[in-house]
Amino acid sequence: MPLLLEIVTPEAKTFSGDVESVVLPGAQGEFGVLPGHEHLITGIEPGELEITQNGQKSWLAVGSGFVEIRNDRVAVLTDMAIRVEDIDENAVEEARRRAEKAIADAGHPDEAARATLQRSLAQLNVKRRRRH
Amino acid sequence: MANTRDIRRRIKSVRNTAQITKAMQMVAASKMRKAQQLALSGRPYAELMNSVLAHCAVRCDLEAHPLLEKREVRRTGVLLISTDKGLCGGLNANLLREAAKLDRDRTRIVTLGRKGRQGMARLGYHLVADFEMRDTPGIAHSKAVSQFLIEEFLRGAIDEVEVVYSEYVSTITQRPVRRTLLPIQRLRRLSTRLQGDSEDEEPALESPAGEPTFEPSAAEVLNALLPHYLHFQVFQCYLEAKASEQSARMVAMKNATDNALQIVKDLTLQYNKVRQASITNELLEISTAQLAMA
Structure with a gap:
């Protein structure tokens, strides 16, 4: 059961796809999300977001914002999201x-x-x- | 009567002008589409924010938040979103007419766009800040503006914040509107529609499903969320003002092109008449001379 990750900014939908896990820069420290996570809403700080997709890790720089985790869907709401390769x-x-x-x-x-x-x-x- | 050479020269110059305005019309059209597209691509963000907001709203005391608190209004901060460049018809004139209704003593103006700044300074308003405009609007840029407004509001320098900008009704109609940003009066669903974006139609937040856990607490999430809510609203106003500007410019340039082509037509007619007249004149002279010799 994969995790659906969506990263949206006011300008565009930056990422949308199935991933195995994601590590987020939470307001109270980094935290990882795996499938089956409970329904959670929390803030995120500017920092690094780590995605594991098909066994491959990739990273994004994100700004401050929010995340809602619900039914194996991780929705990240931030004002900036840039892939590390694009920096x-x-x-x-x-x-x-x-x-x-x-x-x-x-x-x-x-x-x-x-x-x-x-x-x-x-x-x-x-x-x-x-x-x- | 003007001679043919002068008329020919004028036709050429008017035709050049028409070419320029035509090009500007095309540029404005493409920029307008871009601004509209950008406004629409904020939709997933708006939907998510609505959902998080709805969850927060049922869990916390909305009165308690400083950004939601109504205060006695001594000073009003007004964000005026105009344009940097002219050549967009009556857009800025209409906008300034709306802005001129504001109370001169109690209003503090923050401008985005040069035309608004110049206009308000001329009218004798008190300007507190002026932000540059960008050709390609980005959230990072509009955020600087909204952050400034929030800080002024929280510091008590202003007791409410309004925004005045050109609302995009359709390609040919733009209407200046005035809206309250702070204190946030009631949490509305964020909408990303451009056309006919009227306040009454927007439905209230729908009640959320499920009982999420908040970390650290719903109140703190709301605390952090409200500035983002405002940033997004200002960003949308900015985009809408941009779309209005470009469509106004597009129409103005289309009119200019049409007028120029009309002038070319008139001048061509005049040119032909003058040419015909001079030929007739010459013929007359020749035949008179012949008659005199015979």
Whole structure:
């Protein structure tokens, strides 16, 4: 009995498919989900989402959001979800530097820059961890 | 009477203008489709959020949350979503007319889009923040705006938050609307429809099936959820404003193209008349000269 995983963002449905298990960055630490999980709703933090599909592991960088687990269907609701293969490290690093500079220059909290910074850091973390 | 060369030159220039407006019309049409598509692709997200929200709503005391709390209104924050560029017909003029109804002393304006910023500054409103627009709207970008609004609201700088933007009714009709964002008055189902998106039609949250476990608790999940709810709403308004802008531009450019082609037609007629007249004149001169010689 597989687990149906769906990852949706306001912009698109990023992932939809059967998986064996998934590890989520929960608000209170990472937790794994296997088929037969109880009906659960909880928040997730920006971090790394690990999917095991056909014995293969893959990773995504996700933003903050929610997850509803019900009847072997894991629905992840987040504002960002990017596959680790799709993360362009140089571009993200560049974005991070620009955001940091914008924050330093502005002297006041620049929301847009802060959001960019957060996103870039989450992506970089996942990318770097998974390269080795 | 203008000579043929001048008319020919004008025809050429008008034809060039028509070509440009035609191209802009095509670009606007494709951008409009993109914005609509983006709004629609948020549907799975909206459905999921509705479901989680419904679960939370039956489990917690909705009055207690700061984002739901009604306060005495001393200052209203208004998010005005306009456009950066012009050439979109009466869109911004209509929008500003709606915005000008706001109370000048009690309103704090946050703008998204240059035209709105300029207009409101001219009208003497108090601007607190201005956000840049992007050609391709993304949630990360609109989130910065909604996060700012939430923080201002929680800090007590403003006691309610409204949004003014152009609602997309159809390709040829856009209507400026004003809606309350905060405090969240009643939790509505999030909808991702663009056309005829009227508030009364949206059904209330349906009661959920099953008894989920919340971690850590329903109240805390709700706490974290409500900002996302708002982010999503602002994002949808942003997309709708974008779709309105592009369709208004498309129509404006189509009119411009049609007018230019009409002018070309008129000028061609005039050109032919002038040409004919000069030929007739020459013939007359020749025959007069012949008669005089005979």
